[in-house]
Amino acid sequence: MPLTFLAADHDSAGAPSEIPLPHTEQDYWRRPYRPGPWxxxxxxxxxxxxxYLLISGVIIIxxxxxxxxxxxxxxxVLAIAFALRLxxxxxWVSPRGLRRVGLLRTQTLRWRDIARVCTVQQxxxxxxxxxxxxxQAVHIERRRGEALRTLLTDHSADFLARPEAFDRAADVLEAWAAERR
Structure with missing residues (x-):
């Protein structure tokens, strides 16, 4: 059974190109970089x-x-929740705004609330x-209020020893901010 929806060239595989996607671009959040190896x-x-905890739980029961x-x-369950949140x-970006996801807290800003996104040496x-x-760090300034706490740096768990990945992610964030403001 061919899975044409998984192919990059599904139009040539005979699948109709008019099939609507299950989501709209309005509710689609994506990270402009991959999680790092650390x-x-x-x-x-x-x-x-x-x-191991689950196996030991079975043995204990x-x-x-x-x-x-x-x-x-x-x-x-707490360890699994921690790993998934990590x-x-x-x-994360979408046409609606920018979302900063931390370990315990998520903060979402609309593009119109962001004054500037730039890369700074610090x-x-x-x-x-x-x-x-x-x-280097990506600095996100709001129009009103204080700047967001720095989350994206070239020495974070996502970009350590991957400077080209940090540069790409910073460029993508700056481009999204320039396009959406």
Whole structure:
């Protein structure tokens, strides 16, 4: 059975090109860069720990301690939620605005509320740790209020040792901001 909707050239495969997409561009948020290897590695290790916790929960329930199994299952669910949230951290864009997703909080700004998006040289945190090094950061200024806390740096978990990926992501964010304002 051919899966023409998965092919890049599905029009030539015989699928009609008039099929509407399941989403509109208004409600489509996307990240203009891929998650970095450090972020993916930490999430993978966290999911591995969650798998061990779930297996140990099964062993504990078979041993006859439902309270211990429940606590272990809750710890596993929290680890899975942490790993999934860790993979979503970053800057997301859509025609409606810019969304800054953090570990515990998400902040959405409309394009008309953003005064400027630029890349600046400044001391940045290395992998989010207290140690600061000289680097680049994407600075997002609002029209009213204070600037957004810096989330996108060339020494973050997404761009460490990948300077060309940071440059591409910064250029894409600046282009989206210039086009939508």
């Amino acid at each position: 972020r993916v590695a930490v999430a993978a290790v966290t999911l591995l720990v969650a798998a 078979l041993a006859g301690s439902p309270t211990g199994a429940g606590a272990t299952a809750v710890a596993a 993979l979503r951290i970053g800057i 001391p940045v945190k290395w992998l989010g740790l207290p140690r600061s090094v000289q680097g």
